[in-house]
Amino acid sequence: MDIGLVGLPATGKTTIFNLLTGGSAVTSAAGWTGKSERNVGVAKVADPRVDFLSELYKPERTIHARIQFIDLPGLSREVGGGGRGGANQFLAEIRNVDAIILVARAFANESVPATDGKIDPLRDVQDVIFELSVSDLGVVEKRLEVLGKTRNRSKEQEAEIPILERCRTALEEGRLIASLGLSEEEKAILRGYAFLTLKPLIIAANLDEEQLRKQSYPSRDGLAAFGAALETPVVEFSGRVEAELSELPPEDRRTFMGEYGLTEGGLDRLARAAYHHLDLISFFTVGEDEVRAWTIKRGTDAKRAAGKIHTDIERGFIKAEVCSFDAMKEHNSMNEIKAHGLLRLEGKEYSVKDGDIVNFRHSG
Numbered sequence: 001m002d003i004g005l006v007g008l009p010a011t012g013k014t015t016i017f018n019l020l021t022g023g024s025a026v027t028s029a030a031g032w033t034g035k036s037e038r039n040v041g042v043a044k045v046a047d048p049r050v051d052f053l054s055e056l057y058k059p060e061r062t063i064h065a066r067i068q069f070i071d072l073p074g075l076s077r078e079v080g081g082g083g084r085g086g087a088n089q090f091l092a093e094i095r096n097v098d099a100i101i102l103v104a105r106a107f108a109n110e111s112v113p114a115t116d117g118k119i120d121p122l123r124d125v126q127d128v129i130f131e132l133s134v135s136d137l138g139v140v141e142k143r144l145e146v147l148g149k150t151r152n153r154s155k156e157q158e159a160e161i162p163i164l165e166r167c168r169t170a171l172e173e174g175r176l177i178a179s180l181g182l183s184e185e186e187k188a189i190l191r192g193y194a195f196l197t198l199k200p201l202i203i204a205a206n207l208d209e210e211q212l213r214k215q216s217y218p219s220r221d222g223l224a225a226f227g228a229a230l231e232t233p234v235v236e237f238s239g240r241v242e243a244e245l246s247e248l249p250p251e252d253r254r255t256f257m258g259e260y261g262l263t264e265g266g267l268d269r270l271a272r273a274a275y276h277h278l279d280l281i282s283f284f285t286v287g288e289d290e291v292r293a294w295t296i297k298r299g300t301d302a303k304r305a306a307g308k309i310h311t312d313i314e315r316g317f318i319k320a321e322v323c324s325f326d327a328m329k330e331h332n333s334m335n336e337i338k339a340h341g342l343l344r345l346e347g348k349e350y351s352v353k354d355g356d357i358v359n360f361r362h363s364g
Contacts, residue, residue, distance in 0.1 A: 073090065202233050
């Protein structure tokens with residue numbers, strides 16, 4: 001899964017990208033330059049269940065779930081307005097990602113001027129979403145125009161029309177296509193258009209240290225209401241505080257977070273919010289050689305989940321030995337789980353659950 005970090009210039013999103021992925025991409029307040037540079041990196045999804053299993057098994061390797069992040073160049077207001085110039089390139093880049101994290105600047109910093117001199121995260125979020133909506137509306141209207149002129153339309157083309165008309169109405173009313181609650185079949189019909197406002201969206205408000213401490217910043221209530229109206233989460237964090245946390249040993253980090261009333265870092269919350277907003281879950285494989293979290297879509301059956309490990313395991317699937325993480329946490333060993341009758345044998349159609357610990361029996 002590729003998640004794009006997007007926003008206006010000088011929001012701190014490249015700093016966030018570096019902190020998430022351990023990267024060293026050059027940060028700049030200069031904004032969009034018309035170039036196509038993008039930064040790509042992988043971040044682990046913090047999961048205390050993986051940490052527990054690793055401590056229990058003490059394996060040679062411990063592998064958390066991972067998400068690929070793509071830091072896209074900032075969209076400058078000067079090149080906006082319906083997909084011209086840099087905005088056109090910006091929108092084309094977003095079309096290739098699976099989900100969007102829209103970074104909005106709340107922090108004040110005189111050395112990094114805001115793009116128009118005023119800090120207003122709600123306005124900035126609305127500006128970017130407007131560009132996404134205008135782009136989608138243009139695609140919808142063009143396609144409906146083509147279909148309207150097409151004689152002897154196919155069944156597939158006929159099926160497109162009412163869905164596209166619903167999309168047009170939503171966009172004209174200031175709603176996202178994602179708000180329509182489309183079925184999987186309807187989404188499949190629209191898949192080729194890669195609509196931007198159909199992609200899962202998370203709003204990330206980048207605060208300064210004082211704002212984080214006081215839990216107060218410009219347009220906070222408005223941003224929360226806007227996120228609720230769009231049915232999208234708003235995650236608050238501070239890039240500056242996260243940078244300081246990243247340099248501390250674990251014990252000092254916990255103490256430092258406690259001063260802000262935090263139980264975990266904002267970047268951990270951001271990565272996990274992205275993971276769950278994509279409707280992803282983790283199942284685990286355990287042993288002395290490796291403890292690993294595997295990422296699948298919710299509802300994936302056992303046979304296809306086996307294919308995440310290796311296609312040969314999927315092809316030769318026989319049964320899945322399954323227990324829950326909670327059972328392992330309570331009993332601390334597979335032998336005890338078996339003794340208590342908590343290890344199940346499941347067939348290929350079993351829907352793997354978040355937190356399942358699985359051993360696949362297979363031939364070959």
